[in-house]
Amino acid sequence: MIANLSRYAMIAIVGVPLLAGCGDSTRAAHEKKTIQIEKPYAGSHPINAVCTTGMVADLVRHVGGPHVTVQQILGADIDPHTYKATTADTRLISQADVILYSGLHLEGKMGEIFERMSRKIPTFAVAEYLDNSLILEDEDKAHDPHVWFDVSLWSQAVGIVRDVLVKFDPKNAADYTDRAEKYQVRLAKLHDWAKKEIATIPKEQRVLITSHDAFQYFGAAYDVEVKGIQGISTDAEASVKDIRDLVQFITKRNVKAVFVETSVNPRNMRSLIEGCEASGHKVLEGGELFSDAMGPENTPTGNYIGMIEHNVNTIVRALK
Numbered sequence: 001m002i003a004n005l006s007r008y009a010m011i012a013i014v015g016v017p018l019l020a021g022c023g024d025s026t027r028a029a030h031e032k033k034t035i036q037i038e039k040p041y042a043g044s045h046p047i048n049a050v051c052t053t054g055m056v057a058d059l060v061r062h063v064g065g066p067h068v069t070v071q072q073i074l075g076a077d078i079d080p081h082t083y084k085a086t087t088a089d090t091r092l093i094s095q096a097d098v099i100l101y102s103g104l105h106l107e108g109k110m111g112e113i114f115e116r117m118s119r120k121i122p123t124f125a126v127a128e129y130l131d132n133s134l135i136l137e138d139e140d141k142a143h144d145p146h147v148w149f150d151v152s153l154w155s156q157a158v159g160i161v162r163d164v165l166v167k168f169d170p171k172n173a174a175d176y177t178d179r180a181e182k183y184q185v186r187l188a189k190l191h192d193w194a195k196k197e198i199a200t201i202p203k204e205q206r207v208l209i210t211s212h213d214a215f216q217y218f219g220a221a222y223d224v225e226v227k228g229i230q231g232i233s234t235d236a237e238a239s240v241k242d243i244r245d246l247v248q249f250i251t252k253r254n255v256k257a258v259f260v261e262t263s264v265n266p267r268n269m270r271s272l273i274e275g276c277e278a279s280g281h282k283v284l285e286g287g288e289l290f291s292d293a294m295g296p297e298n299t300p301t302g303n304y305i306g307m308i309e310h311n312v313n314t315i316v317r318a319l320k
Contacts, residue, residue, distance in 0.1 A: 033128055033129050035124065035129065035160070035167055037164075037167045038122075040168065040169065040170050041169045045067055046064075047064070047068045047069065047097045047098060047169060048071065048095065049068050049098050049099075050070075050071045050092055050093050050096035050098075050099050051070055051071070051072050051099075051101065052073050052074050052100075052101040052102060052106075052107050052110070053072075053080055053101070053106070053292070053294075054072060054074065054076070054294035054307075055102065055154075055307075056101060056102050057072040058304040059157060059158060060161055060165075062158070062180075063161045063162050063165060063176055063179050063183065064161075064165055065179050067165075067169065067172045067176075068165070071092060073085070073089050073093075074107075074293060076262070076294065076296040076302070077263050080102070080107045080263075080292050080293070081107075081292065082109065083110065084109045085109070090113060093113060093121075097121070098121065098122045098124075098164070098168055099123040100123075100124050100164065101114060101126070102125065102126060102127050103125025103127040103145065104125070104135070104144070105143065105145060106146075122168060124160075126157050126160050127145060127157065130147060130153065131153075135147070136216055136217060136220070138216075142231075144217065144232050145232070146214045146232070146291070147217055148217075149214070149218035149221070150218065150221035151187050151190050151194060151308060152221065153217060153221070154304070155187040155188065158180050158183055158184050159180060159184070161180070162176050162177060162179075162180035187305075190308060191221075193312075194308060194312050195221075197313070198222040198223065198312065199223070200316060201315075201316060202320075203223075206223065206319065207226075207227070207253055207255050207319070208225065208226045208227070208319075209255060209257075209259065210226070210227075210229070210258070210260075210261060211229055211264040211265075211266070211268060211269055211291075212230035212232070212261065212264055212291070213226070213227075213228030213231050213232045214261070215289075215291070224315075227249065229242060229243065229268045229269065230242075230264075230268065238268050243271055243272055243275055244275065250272075250281065251276060254281070255283060256284060256318065256319060257283060258273065258283055259285070259286045259289045259314070259315070259318070260285060260287075260288055261288070261290070261291040261292070262289070262295075263291060264292075286315070286317075286318030286319065287317070288314070289310075289314060289315070290307045290311060294306075
């Protein structure tokens with residue numbers, strides 16, 4: 001599905017339970033989710049936190065510090081939309097003291113596991129505790145889970161992880177709060193830097209074409225027009241018409257470059273580039289962007305700030 005920013009609207013997620021479905025906007029309750037923990041952690045430290053994506057794991061590492069050991073399920077280049085948990089993953093999750101995942105149906109095929117584990121282990125879908133009014137939806141009323149691409153919004157997620165850890169482990173509340181505040185200062189600087197860098201691209205050239213529709217929050221935050229070949233989930237296949245329509249858009253707007261994503265098969269992007277060439281418009285591959293997965297561990301893009309810096313620099317270099 002090809003979507004652009006005009007198809008998106010700000011919505012309130014109403015009464016989203018633990019497993020908010022990407023396309024389910026018919027919930028009965030209307031209250032905002034609150035973090036609830038039956039009883040504080042009474043075990044030994046460090047706490048064993050199991051996380052799904054690199055983005056969530058990175059948050060927990062920053063806020064948890066020495067009090068928390070983070071075990072990350074999804075590594076570099078892994079697409080969370082289509083990932084199916086292995087037996088080893090299930091075992092790892094079942095041994096956790098606390099579970100944190102992204103939510104809004106990003107890890108859609110793991111939903112049953114989280115639902116089952118939540119009955120005995122504190123389990124939190126971080127994005128589902130964000131300010132409801134800031135969550136985007138597409139033309140099919142599907143919630144967009146890619147909230148980390150607005151750095152200011154992801155900074156709110158720092159506060160959510162802080163609140164989870166403070167309630168779960170109140171003995172170390174002061175340290176969690178201090179670490180969260182310091183990290184939010186860094187994210188505020190990153191957000192301002194990204195705004196300034198993207199603003200150096202002439203307005204008419206500020207068009208971002210990606211493998212799937214993961215960058216709408218980025219577009220809204222940094223004033224970029226965004227289109228993806230596939231929809232907000234890579235589980236949905238792009239049609240020939242989707243690619244043909246996007247070829248026409250790129251040609252008409254004289255778009256200079258398109259971008260592949262590290263966690264998405266580049267097959268559709270190759271077809272798009274070939275279609276543009278066949279229509280008489282040469283478009284370049286502007287580079288790789290990190291979308292649903294960060295870079296390998298212990299590399300410059302293996303953390304959230306490094307991933308955002310890489311994406312912004314790659315986009316500016318290709319479109320300016």
